[in-house]
Amino acid sequence: xxxxxxxxxxxxxxxxxxxxxxxxxxxxxxxxxxxxxxxxxxxxxxxxxxxxxxxxxxxxxxxxxxxxxxxxxxxxxxxxxxxxxxxxxxxxxxxxxxxxxxxxxxxxxxxxxxxxxxxxxxxxxxxxxxxxxxxxxxxxxxxxxxxxxxxxxxxxxxxxxxxxxxxxxxxxxxxxxxxxxxxxxxxxxxxxxxxxxxxxxxxxxxxxxxxxxxxxxxxxxxxxxxxxxxxxxxxxxxxxxxxxxxxxxxxxxxxxxxxxxxxxxxxxxxxxxxxxxxxxxxxxxxxxxxxxxxxxxxxxxxxxxxxxxxxxxxxxxxxxxxxxxxxxxxxxxxxxxxxxxxxxxxxxxxxxxxxxxxxxxxxxxxxxxxxxxxxxxxxxxxxxxxxxxxxxxxxxxxxxxxxxxxxxxxxxxxxxxxxxxxxxxxxxxxxxxxxxxxxxxxxxxxxxxxxxxxxxxxxxxxxxxxxxxxxxxxxxxxxxxxxxxxxxxxxxxxxxxxxxxxxxxxxxxxxxxxxxxxxxxxxxxxxxxxxxxxxxxxxxxxxxxxxxxxxxx
Amino acid sequence: xxxxxxxxxxxxxxxxxxxxxxxxxxxxxxxxxxxxxxxxxxxxxxxxxxxxxxxxxxxxxxxxxxxxxxxxxxxxxxxxxxxxxxxxxxxxxxxxxxxxxxxxxxxxxxxxxxxxxxxxxxxxxxxxxxxxxxxxxxxxxxxxxxxxxxxxxxxxxxxxxxxxxxxxxxxxxxxxxxxxxxx
Numbered sequence: 088x089x090x091x092x093x094x095x096x097x098x099x100x101x102x103x104x105x106x107x108x109x110x111x112x113x114x115x116x117x118x119x120x121x122x123x124x125x126x127x128x129x130x131x132x133x134x135x136x137x138x139x140x141x142x143x144x145x146x147x148x149x150x151x152x153x154x155x156x157x158x159x160x161x162x163x164x165x166x167x168x169x170x171x172x173x174x175x176x177x178x179x180x181x182x183x184x185x186x187x188x189x190x191x192x193x194x195x196x197x198x199x200x201x202x203x204x205x206x207x208x209x210x211x212x213x214x215x216x217x218x219x220x221x222x223x224x225x226x227x228x229x230x231x232x233x234x235x236x237x238x239x240x241x242x243x244x245x246x247x248x249x250x251x252x253x254x255x256x257x258x259x260x261x262x263x264x265x266x267x268x269x270x271x272x273x274x275x276x277x278x279x280x281x282x283x284x285x286x287x288x289x290x291x292x293x294x295x296x297x298x299x300x301x302x303x304x305x306x307x308x309x310x311x312x313x314x315x316x317x318x319x320x321x322x323x324x325x326x327x328x329x330x331x332x333x334x335x336x337x338x339x340x341x342x343x344x345x346x347x348x349x350x351x352x353x354x355x356x357x358x359x360x361x362x363x364x365x366x367x368x369x370x371x372x373x374x375x376x377x378x379x380x381x382x383x384x385x386x387x388x389x390x391x392x393x394x395x396x397x398x399x400x401x402x403x404x405x406x407x408x409x410x411x412x413x414x415x416x417x418x419x420x421x422x423x424x425x426x427x428x429x430x431x432x433x434x435x436x437x438x439x440x441x442x443x444x445x446x447x448x449x450x451x452x453x454x455x456x457x458x459x460x461x462x463x464x465x466x467x468x469x470x471x472x473x474x475x476x477x478x479x480x481x482x483x484x485x486x487x488x489x490x491x492x493x494x495x496x497x498x499x500x501x502x503x504x505x506x507x508x509x510x511x512x513x514x515x516x517x518x519x520x521x522x523x524x525x526x527x528x529x530x531x532x533x534x535x536x537x538x539x540x541x542x543x544x545x546x547x548x549x550x551x552x553x554x555x556x557x558x559x560x561x562x563x564x565x566x567x568x569x570x571x572x573x574x575x576x577x578x579x580x581x582x583x584x585x586x587x588x589x590x591x592x593x594x595x596x597x598x599x600x601x602x603x604x605x606x607x608x609x610x611x612x613x614x615x616x617x618x619x620x621x622x623x624x625x626x627x628x629x630x631x632x633x634x635x636x637x638x639x640x
Numbered sequence: 641x642x643x644x645x646x647x648x649x650x651x652x653x654x655x656x657x658x659x660x661x662x663x664x665x666x667x668x669x670x671x672x673x674x675x676x677x678x679x680x681x682x683x684x685x686x687x688x689x690x691x692x693x694x695x696x697x698x699x700x701x702x703x704x705x706x707x708x709x710x711x712x713x714x715x716x717x718x719x720x721x722x723x724x725x726x727x728x729x730x731x732x733x734x735x736x737x738x739x740x741x742x743x744x745x746x747x748x749x750x751x752x753x754x755x756x757x758x759x760x761x762x763x764x765x766x767x768x769x770x771x772x773x774x775x776x777x778x779x780x781x782x783x784x785x786x787x788x789x790x791x792x793x794x795x796x797x798x799x800x801x802x803x804x805x806x807x808x809x810x811x812x813x814x815x816x817x818x819x820x821x822x823x
Contacts, residue, residue: 094804094816094820097803097804098802098803098804098805098806101802101803105771105801105802109771122740125740125741126771208741208743238806238816238817239806239807241806242775242802242806242807243806243807244774244779244805245743245747245779245809246743247743247746247772247775248740248743248746250743324744324746325719325744325747325748329741329742359755363808364813364814364818365807365808365815367817368817368822370822371817371818373822374817374820375817
């Protein structure tokens with residue numbers, strides 16, 4: 088992974104000092120609430136319903152065991168002993184004291200971490216594929232490019248006060264596990280002959296007005312990545328709307344101009360700067376890639392290793408289930424990637440205790456070269472585990488509550504903090520997630536349903552990604568009461584689609600029942616091997632609607 | 641898009657920061673005027689004056705002899721491109737930040753310097769914050785007509801909140817990836 092040198096350390100330590108000064112000025116009354124707001128936001132500090140919330144940047148989700156242990160310690164010393172994995176592969180603390188934040192930042196800086204630009208109208212944490220570097224279908228490892236983007240965007244002097252927040256994601260494989268089509272800029276690595284480059288998409292996003300990104304460039308040479316991003320953000324900074332925060336994202340500008348015209352303006356700007364100093368040199372590219380080289384894999388006979396694992400699985404059904412749902416193929420024979428589930432029933436999705444953070448650190452050290460990854464579906468990945476040690480890992484993960492074998496199933500939900508914590512929410516989301524997990528707790532049934540993304544947001548800001556859930560649930564306010572709208576057919580994959588509203592909303596108590604009726608229609612109508620989303624795409628909304636809203640006879 | 645009648649206008653503070661020092665403000669900035677208020681080259685008092693862009697455009701020929709004491713200010717929706725090659729001949733350009741959250745002026749400043757070769761005084765005016773001074777400086781601003789709390793001397797340290805930076809900008813010709821001493 089990327090390691091700081093003295094210059095990175097100097098920049099982050101300057102930042103800690105700067106923020107300490109800002110906090111002191113605020114506490115001394117020299118800065119008003121209004122003046123302090125953008126300063127604390129650019130530092131990831133929100134004031135929530137019950138307490139401040141501090142969002143820590145985890146660049147493209149990558150953490151080492153030292154960082155995990157430090158995060159655990161911070162959660163213990165400054166918070167209530169737990170933390171939360173976010174959909175931007177970041178980590179949040181829910182109960183820090185505002186006065187303590189400078190000290191927390193100083194502790195983070197010691198392990199090469201920070202909370203820079205995790206909120207506010209600036210360029211946010213760049214996200215990527217949790218299986219970067221190990222996926223079999225990967226064209227090139229996206230992490231070196233993510234790191235170059237991280238550095239370019241960190242304290243960018245021109246782009247710290249954009250019309251609205253700005254999110255970039257990079258995918259290294261055609262199968263999109265980074266939801267790049269739902270980002271302000273989606274960068275898809277492509278290969279032309281020997282040359283690596285990027286397909287560039289702009290204008291995707293969720294929130295109140297969900298939009299799927301459109302291509303503005305089919306092939307951008309590797310060395311031009313930063314200058315092209317600079318051109319896009321410069322055009323947006325100058326032309327994006329600033330009169331209405333709900334129309335200020337780049338997606339609205341791209342829609343207003345049309346992707347073609349927006350792309351023309353970007354190209355015109357880029358022409359002026361493409362031969363400048365931002366062009367990546369071969370040395371810089373090699374340097375960035377040098378941080379993401381292969382760990383010291385052992386040589387295994389893949390066929391023999393697969394057979395041995397198969398035999399273990401056959402003798403233990405619970406292990407076999409876990410293996411089937413929670414592991415992911417690795418490009419190196421004899422290895423697999425493992426997803427640790429943070430979604431056992433009754434725990435808010437994405438929440439981990441201080442002990443669990445330490446357990447992830449221990450497991451990473453023991454089984455996966457000391458590194459782990461936060462995923463956009465709020466779980467954690469150990470990317471490089473020997474197959475002959477999976478049984479051992481499974482037993483250890485079970486002990487720490489991470490081995491719920493539900494990855495990719497109905498109960499592996501993406502869920503925002505909702506009305507329990509968030510001041511923007513119209514409705515609670517965590518109790519809805521729990522009610523659904525309780526109703527559908529039969530593993531055989533969940534496996535029979537197969538891959539199914541259910542996403543829950545407590546309001547139209549869509550932090551729980553309800554627009555791109557195969558089933559999406561949106562909390563709405565109906566005359567002061569919490570209701571839930573159900574949507575079907577969304578996807579954040581390379582075949583991205585936006586979910587459609589099923590019909591009138593439901594009370595919280597009704598939601599699990601409604602989900603049950605939707606699943607019954609799928610089960611009765613599916614063809615062999617057909618996933619929920621495929622059945623939906625074939626039969627459409629109507630059969631689901633008829634069943635859910637049928638009058639009781 | 642027509643501006644609301646009460647759109648914020650830059651003020652004329654008594655002191656400004658120029659090149660890292662607090663000095664008396666030697667320029668008078670004229671606000672944007674309603675169309676029915678007629679300002680002509682003859683009615684303009686002598687001395688250094690900063691005109692709103694549209695007024696400057698209509699009077700520039702009549703003011704040719706006073707060019708050394710005529711500056712221009714651009715509002716946040718007026719791009720560097722409007723001045724273009726004319727920028728080089730101006731002694732002072734001011735860029736307005738009607739609200740600190742309106743970051744268009746950062747691009748405007750940078751483009752005036754990098755694309756249009758402006759070398760005169762580049763002055764930030766309006767509601768920018770102390771904590772934006774480093775960013776403003778990096779985008780090419782060397783003068784700041786700060787409207788917030790005084791004294792200005794307390795602000796000077798915020799011009800140098802960071803000892804290094806990742807990006808190239810006006811204060812640093814090379815991005816960090818070109819300065820790490822890579823083989």
